[in-house]
Amino acid sequence: xxxxxxxxxxxxxAAAIKAGCRFFFGYPITPQNExxxxxxxxxxxxxxxxxxxxxxxxxxxxxxxxxxxxxxxMTSSSSPGISLKAEGISYIAxxxxxxxxxxxxxxxxxxxxxxxxxxxxxxxxxxAGHGDxxxxxxxxxxxxxxxxxxxxxxxxxxxxxxxxxxxxxGMLGQMMEPVELREPKKRDLPAKDWATTGTAGxxxxxxxxxxxxxxxxxxxxxxxxxAKYREIEKNEVKYEVYNCDxxxxxxxxxxxxxxxxxxxxxxxxxxxxxxxxxxxxSLWPFPYDVINEYADRTxxxxxxxxxxxxxxxxxxxxxNGKKPVYFYGRTGGMVPEPDGxxxxxxxxxxxxx
Numbered sequence: 001x002x003x004x005x006x007x008x009x010x011x012x013x014a015a016a017i018k019a020g021c022r023f024f025f026g027y028p029i030t031p032q033n034e035x036x037x038x039x040x041x042x043x044x045x046x047x048x049x050x051x052x053x054x055x056x057x058x059x060x061x062x063x064x065x066x067x068x069x070x071x072x073x074m075t076s077s078s079s080p081g082i083s084l085k086a087e088g089i090s091y092i093a094x095x096x097x098x099x100x101x102x103x104x105x106x107x108x109x110x111x112x113x114x115x116x117x118x119x120x121x122x123x124x125x126x127x128a129g130h131g132d133x134x135x136x137x138x139x140x141x142x143x144x145x146x147x148x149x150x151x152x153x154x155x156x157x158x159x160x161x162x163x164x165x166x167x168x169x170g171m172l173g174q175m176m177e178p179v180e181l182r183e184p185k186k187r188d189l190p191a192k193d194w195a196t197t198g199t200a201g202x203x204x205x206x207x208x209x210x211x212x213x214x215x216x217x218x219x220x221x222x223x224x225x226x227a228k229y230r231e232i233e234k235n236e237v238k239y240e241v242y243n244c245d246x247x248x249x250x251x252x253x254x255x256x257x258x259x260x261x262x263x264x265x266x267x268x269x270x271x272x273x274x275x276x277x278x279x280x281x282s283l284w285p286f287p288y289d290v291i292n293e294y295a296d297r298t299x300x301x302x303x304x305x306x307x308x309x310x311x312x313x314x315x316x317x318x319x320n321g322k323k324p325v326y327f328y329g330r331t332g333g334m335v336p337e338p339d340g341x342x343x344x345x346x347x348x349x350x351x352x353x
Contacts, residue, residue: 003178008143008168009034011179012102013042015147016074018181019154021100022048023073025062027055029081030114031170032104036076056081060088067097068208070195072154076102078170079120080111082128089163090129094210096194096225098157100150101135101165104173107333115333116170118255121310124167125284132222134229136164136236137283139254143177149281151184158189160232167283169306171256171335238281239290247276248349250294252315253304254280257336261304264341275345280311291318298323300348304341305329 006014013035016024024039040050053059059075066073077085082103092099103124107117124137136156140146146168153164196206212218240258243265244250253261258279268275278294280287291301300323303312309327316325328344330336 003180005176006143006179007034007174007176008146009104009173010038011143011147012076012150012166013038014179014181015150016100016154017042017046017048019072019151019184021072021074021154022046023066023071024048024050024075025053025059025066025073026075026077027053027059027081029078031106031116031173032076032078032102034173035102035104056084057088060085060092063099064088064092064095064097067092067099068095068196070192070197074100074102076104078104078106079108079117079123082120082123086129089135090131090133091210092163093129093133093135093225094131094221095208096161097163097208098154098161099163100153100157101163102150103165103167105167105169107331113333114170116172116256116306116335117331117333118169118257118306119308119310119331120167121283121305121307124165125286125314128165133225134162134232134284136160136162136232136285138164138166138238139281139283140166140168140172141255141258141279141281143172143175143179145281146172147179147181155184155187155189156236158192159187160228161194162228162232167255169255233285236282237285237287237289239287240277240279240281241290241294242277242279243274244276244278244294244297246274247298248274249300249302249345250276250278250298251302251304251341251345252278252280252291252311254283254311257304257306260336260338261341264338264345267338267342268345273345273349286314286318288314288318291315292320292322295319295322301325302345302348303327303329304336306335307331
């Protein structure tokens with residue numbers, strides 16, 4: 001299949017439709033607006049439904065309804081909009097419903113700005129809503145990888161009956177790159193015999209609910225969810241290891257920031273400094289074991305982020321005290337520059353033992 005030059009937001013929509021998504025509910029917010037615009041134009045062509053809701057809260061509850069009926073459904077937003085969806089996301093996770101949530105991150109907190117950021121790491125991996133639940137969180141670094149992960153996300157969601165978030169900064173949403181809409185790799189998915197599709201062929205009704213007033217019943221449900229999350233942690237960790245054969249220091253970065261780090265690695269090689277990169281592709285489940293393994297091969301880790309250091313704690317958990325973890329980042333919509341990262345690496349290695 002020939003490659004097509006596409007903007008990131010539009011490529012997400014094309015990948016979702018190819019993966020069988022037929023329902024999109026959302027509300028406009030920069031810098032993800034091209035995605036709902038694309039879906040409003042293209043979904044009806046394949047018999048799908050696009051609906052611009054009256055709010056983000058309404059949109060996520062429409063997702064709840066469509067997912068409960070067994071449909072492949074998605075929503076998208078940018079940072080403040082995802083915060084508004086948090087209650088509904090928790091309901092969806094509690095009801096064990098599959099769906100895709102796309103977050104094209106902008107600078108914050110508050111309304112912040114419309115420039116790219118990675119400051120929703122905590123939101124996505126630690127606090128997407130109330131209660132003991134987890135999202136599968138995937139962080140692509142290119143438009144091609146974004147399309148591939150979007151298609152896979154629907155299968156992951158269906159396999160585990162769990163919402164999946166694809167998270168990218170505003171640059172990924174707005175940049176254009178050549179994309180090949182490849183056929184998604186198929187998983188052996190369970191039947192959706194839990195869906196609320198009437199009683200045809202059954203003598204009982206399916207009920208979708210996240211309310212459990214009996215604490216013993218709710219605890220049992222939570223323990224069931226935790227067992228599912230352990231299964232996801234075992235099967236769905238995704239990462240890239242780059243130039244880590246004999247590193248002086250290993251940078252840990254995701255998304256477009258990892259691309260900047262790869263540029264830095266080339267510059268450092270010219271000066272005889274060997275820098276490796278571990279790129280988490282799944283932010284949850286996080287590649288703790290990979291960090292731990294490579295802690296034995298390096299002097300230190302450097303977390304490079306477009307935030308104030310939200311990924312540092314996860315790197316420290318992986319390193320388990322074996323090596324120090326440093327941080328370099330920009331925030332508020334500012335993008336880390338290669339010279340700044342390189343200067344920080346030299347500073348660390350000058351003092352690292």
